[in-house]
Amino acid sequence: MPVIALLSALAVVAFQRFVEWQYGTMGIIGLLFLTIGLKARNHTCSSIGAVVLALVFAGPAL
Numbered sequence: 001m002p003v004i005a006l007l008s009a010l011a012v013v014a015f016q017r018f019v020e021w022q023y024g025t026m027g028i029i030g031l032l033f034l035t036i037g038l039k040a041r042n043h044t045c046s047s048i049g050a051v052v053l054a055l056v057f058a059g060p061a062l
């Protein structure tokens with residue numbers, strides 16, 4: 001069981017590093033808001049995170 005927890009933690013950290021490298025600080029902030037909102041079941045927080053991520057992803061197209 002601890003091996004699965006360690007592997008999942010490493011996967012999350014790797015994903016966060018990739019998002020930060022690819023999309024910068026705003027990508028991490030959006031991902032953080034979205035994750036916290038989903039875990040806390042707070043629709044406002046998750047909506048803010050989703051909007052920030054959408055703006056970061058669509059930024060170059062605008």
